[in-house]
Amino acid sequence: MDPLLVFPTAPPELAQVLDLGGWTWKSVPDLDTARTEQPADGWVGAVVVAGDETEEAFRLCRSIRSGDIHVGSVLLLIGGGHLASLDFREDLFDDFCLNPFHPVELEARLKHLFRRSGQVARAEVIEYGPLGMNLETYQAVIDGKPLDLTYMEYELLKFLASHPGKVFTRETLLSRVWGYDYYGGARTVDVHVRRLRSKLGEEHAGLIQTVRSVGYSFGTSRWV
C-alpha cells in the first residue's frame, strides 16, 4: 500500500490520528528525501505541517504542484496565526486544517480528501487468523462470532492488529492509542490487555503476547 507523505515529521497527536485511522505514512524531513524516497507510482497524498517557518512547507507544496514530486492530494496543517499566509497560495493545497487540530475533524478531512483522490490508502478491514475487524463499522469478530469490545479495547486491538509481529512498549501504546494526556499511566495498558484477552477467550488470548520487560505484541510466528 502506498504511504502518505508527512512533512517534516509527525507530532505525536498527528501520528496517533494516522495510526488509529489505519493509514500508512512516512515522515519526510526535506524536499530531497521526498524525491528520493518517492514510491514508483508516487505518494498517495501528503500531510504538510506548516510550522513557524511556513515557507519551507510552501516550497514542498510548490514542488508537488510543479510535478517534481508526485503526490495525489495535499492537506496542509497550519497554525491560526499563519492563516494570512494562505492568501494567493490557494492553488498549493487541496484542503487545510487548523493546527492544533481536533482529531475527529482531521480524521474526517483525511478520509474525505484521500478517499476522493481515488487512491485509497486506508485498510478497511483487518484480517488476521481468526480475528476480523471492520474499520468502517467498528465491528470485530473472532472465529466468525461477534466480539463485543468497548471503545478503548477496540482501538487497542486495532492498533496492535495493524502491526502484527511488532513489539510495542506500554508507553508507545499509551501515547498512540490513548494519547499523551491520558492519566493513569502504563498500568492502564496492562489492564486493557487483560480485558481484551478475557474477551478473546482462552483459545485466542495468546494472540496478544506479553514480551517480558518490554511490552506487548500481536500475532504469533504461526502467521508471521
Place this chain on the structure above:
Amino acid sequence: MSPEQEYVLRTVEERGVRLIRLWFTDVLGQLKSVAISPAELETVFDEGVQFDGTAIDGFSRVHEADVLARPDATTFELLPWAKADEPSGRMFCNIENLDGSAFEGDPRQILQRNLRAARDRGYTFFAAPEAEFFYFESADGLPKPIDNASYFDLTTADVSSDLRKSTIHTLEAMGIPVEYSFHEDSPSQHEIDLRYTEALAMADNIMTLRLVVKKIAMDRGVHATFMPKPLNGVQGSGMHTHLSLFQGEVNAFHDPDNPTGLSELGRQFTAGVLKHAREITAVTNQLVNSYKRLAESSEAPPFVAWARHNRSAMIRVPVRKQGKPESARIEYRSIDGAVNPYLAYSLILAAGLRGIDEGYELPPETSTNLFDLSDSERREAGVEPLPRSLSEALDVMEASKLARDTLGEHVFEWFLRNKRAEWSEYQSRVTAFELERYLGSW
C-alpha cells in the same frame, strides 16, 4: 458527541441492540436501572435521562426530586445473558442535578471526586477484591446450602461448581478478568478474585459481579448471597481487598530495602488506613449482620493492626516474590461484600491519603495472634478493636470529620439516619438466640 459515544451508537446499530440499561447505585450500594430504547440513545447522550429520585435510597430530598442519569459511554457492554434475538447493553451513569451539577447523593461521583484528589497528587488507586458468597436453595426461610449433603454427592457439588464456572465465563465476556476462583471453607461458599484495576472501574466491576453471580444462580433456581454471615458456626463471607497506589508506572508502595517491603509512602498510607479504620467501619461493614462475621472468624480480623504473616490483623502486608515490585500492596481484610464499593473505596483512599499528607508513623507490626490475647493484653499492646456492632460503628463515624468530608454532607447525614433506623429496628426484634436461651428457662 465524543468518539466513545459514537462508538456506542455504532455498536448499538450494528449489533441490533434492542434495549439499553442505564445502571447506577444508591447510597446503600444497591444497583438500580433505567431502560431506554436505541432510538433514545443519542438524545440521552446529549441531555441525560430525567427521573424522579425520591423512591431511591439516599436520593430523596425535600425539594427538587428530579435528577438526571448521564451514561458513561466508556462503560458500555453487551449483556451476555440477553437473548440472541434481543441483544441488550448496559452503561454505568453519573447522576446530575437538573442544572448539570453533580448530584451529591451519587456514590459514583463521590468516588470520582476522591480519585481526583489522589490524581492531583499524582497517584492512581488500584483495587483487587476477593469476593466471597454462598449458594443457597432459596432466599426464604433458613438458608440451606446446596452442596453440603455429603462429599460423595457429586450431583449437587457439580451444580455449584458449574454455577461458578458459568459466572466466570460471563464476567470475562464482559471484560472483567478473574484471577482465581475456588470453593471456600464453608458449605456452598465460593470465592471469586478479580484482577486488579483502577478503583472506579473496580467499583463498577463489583456492582456487575454481584448482579452476575445472583443472576446466573437464579437462572438455575438457586439463591446466591453476599450476606456477611448467613450461617451459624461457619465462616462468613468477606471481601478482602488488595490496595495499591501507582505513580505513573511505578508502584508507590514498593521498597525492597525496607523490612516491611513497603515504601515510606506505603507505610504512611497504611498508617492512615489503620488510624481511621474505626471511623469508616460503618461503611465497610454496613449491616447489623456484618458484625456477626467480625465477631467470630479468623478471616475477618476485628483488630486495628497490621502484620505480614499474622492473619489476625485487619491489614495484611503480603510478602512478595522477588522481582515483583509492581505487586506491592496491602490487604484490607475486615471489609465485606455487602458494601457500597464506591463509598468504601472513597473512605479507604481518603484515610490513606490523610496518612501520607500528615506523615503518620506506622505502628509496630503485630506478631502475636491477637485472638489469643485478652482485651486488657491487647490494650496494653496498643491494639484497638474495630467497633463491635453497627451501633458503635455509627457512633464513631458520626464524630469523624474525615468521613463527613469524604462522603459529603448529604450522604453522610442520610447514611447515619438510615443506619440508625436499621439498628433500632433490629434492637426491637426478638431473635432466635433469645427464644432458645430464655423462653424455656424463665
